[in-house]
Amino acid sequence: MFQHVETAPPDAILGLNEAFRNDPNPEKINLSVGVYKDEQGVTPVLKCVKEAEKRLLEGESTKSYLPIDGRAGYNSAVRKLMFGADHEVITSNRAVTVQSPGGTGALRVAGDFIADSFPGASVWLSQPTWPNHPNIFTAAGLGLKTYPYFNKATNGLDFEGMLGALQGAAKGDVVLLHGCCHNPTGIDPTPQQWKAIADLIQEKELLPLLDFAYQGFGDGLSEDAIGLREIARPGQEMLICSSFSKNFGLYNERVGALTAVATCEAEATAVLSQLKKVIRSNYSNPPTHGAAVVETVLTDDSLRATWEDELTHMRDRINGIRKLFVDKISACGIDQDFSFIQQQKGMFSFSGLNQMQVDQLRSEMSIYIVGSGRINVAGISEANVDRLCEGIKKVTS
Numbered sequence: 201m202f203q204h205v206e207t208a209p210p211d212a213i214l215g216l217n218e219a220f221r222n223d224p225n226p227e228k229i230n231l232s233v234g235v236y237k238d239e240q241g242v243t244p245v246l247k248c249v250k251e252a253e254k255r256l257l258e259g260e261s262t263k264s265y266l267p268i269d270g271r272a273g274y275n276s277a278v279r280k281l282m283f284g285a286d287h288e289v290i291t292s293n294r295a296v297t298v299q300s301p302g303g304t305g306a307l308r309v310a311g312d313f314i315a316d317s318f319p320g321a322s323v324w325l326s327q328p329t330w331p332n333h334p335n336i337f338t339a340a341g342l343g344l345k346t347y348p349y350f351n352k353a354t355n356g357l358d359f360e361g362m363l364g365a366l367q368g369a370a371k372g373d374v375v376l377l378h379g380c381c382h383n384p385t386g387i388d389p390t391p392q393q394w395k396a397i398a399d400l401i402q403e404k405e406l407l408p409l410l411d412f413a414y415q416g417f418g419d420g421l422s423e424d425a426i427g428l429r430e431i432a433r434p435g436q437e438m439l440i441c442s443s444f445s446k447n448f449g450l451y452n453e454r455v456g457a458l459t460a461v462a463t464c465e466a467e468a469t470a471v472l473s474q475l476k477k478v479i480r481s482n483y484s485n486p487p488t489h490g491a492a493v494v495e496t497v498l499t500d501d502s503l504r505a506t507w508e509d510e511l512t513h514m515r516d517r518i519n520g521i522r523k524l525f526v527d528k529i530s531a532c533g534i535d536q537d538f539s540f541i542q543q544q545k546g547m548f549s550f551s552g553l554n555q556m557q558v559d560q561l562r563s564e565m566s567i568y569i570v571g572s573g574r575i576n577v578a579g580i581s582e583a584n585v586d587r588l589c590e591g592i593k594k595v596t597s
């Protein structure tokens with residue numbers, strides 16, 4: 201029966217991680233997969249998470265199923281974190297949230313919901329985008345279109361190209377935007393540019409889908425929500441996919457959420473019923489642990505303060521490393537200008553290295569970078585930055 205089944209290619213990014221694990225070179229450097237690392241190269245469990253887990257372990261009285269849409273307290277805390285407790289979207293009750301297994305789960309539930317409820321709509325993805333986006337929406341049976349995002353000449357946002365392409369979107373098409381810390385480029389729109397994007401969405405009657413996987417990794421918790429809050433104008437509908445993999449370090453607990461903002465409470469309730477239908481046939485109901493941790497931390501003043509400190513520390517380290525890398529690379533006499541890396545936000549940067557240079561770094565130096573040249577900045581440390589710069593000098597000269 202399985203004779204005709206061909207071997208599928210390994211996932212481009214996770215496959216690289218496997219190759220890194222098997223590499224015996226003690227000086228190997230992994231800048232591929234998107235996981236935060238501290239100065240020692242460790243992906244830590246946050247203190248606030250450990251404390252919440254202690255409390256949960258003591259208080260747990262059942263392992264019975266969660267509702268299809270997950271924990272109500274978690275869903276409400278997620279909405280407030282994104283919008284702020286007093287935002288009109290919250291006070292008008294026109295938003296509903298379902299807990300999901302990671303941001304990926306939220307994106308897939310969104311994809312299935314769009315395919316069911318908006319037949320014929322295309323999903324517009326930035327070029328480039330996180331490589332799993334096309335996989336997810338294609339699997340959901342949706343048609344894809346792309347809009348330009350990266351301007352190679354300036355290493356910045358191709359804003360005119362982006363707006364120009366989106367002018368061609370049809371009413372009811374879905375526009376996927378990265379809420380902050382764009383993956384893979386690290387380039388985000390300015391507040392003024394977000395305003396123009398929100399205007400265009402409103403004028404052309406598009407459905408914005410925000411992928412919000414890095415809140416707090418760019419400039420701060422509310423600063424990183426500027427785009428999302430700009431788009432959430434009175435009456436505007438939108439979908440938001442949250443992930444707490446990065447900002448809580450809960451990667452393997454699979455904790456995320458999908459929020460749908462409708463025009464009114466009655467419509468939001470109808471959307472919720474459709475999201476539950478999608479979830480029921482996918483995984484029935486979500487796992488509890490990760491969401492219980494996030495809910496506990498977000499709703500307890502002291503744990504929340506600890507979390508915000510820990511998040512600030514992660515953000516400051518990433519920004520410090522960006523500066524260190526730019527200083528070191530310019531000091532080692534490379535012609536190429538890498539100063540743009542300091543302006544980019546979040547864990548990722550587009551280094552400008554091409555596929556050949558990336559391959560050479562891997563085969564000759566055991567430095568692992570994704571083929572597009574995307575670097576996980578958090579993989580750089582005081583201990584490996586000199587070797588990394590040496591490698592980049594070698595392959596670029």
Ligand code: PMP
Nearest residue numbers: 234302303304330383413443445
């Ligand atoms: N969206 C983007 C842009 C991401 O980078 C990621 C994680 N790499 C996700 C969604 C999915 O996150 P999760 O691990 O929570 O599924």
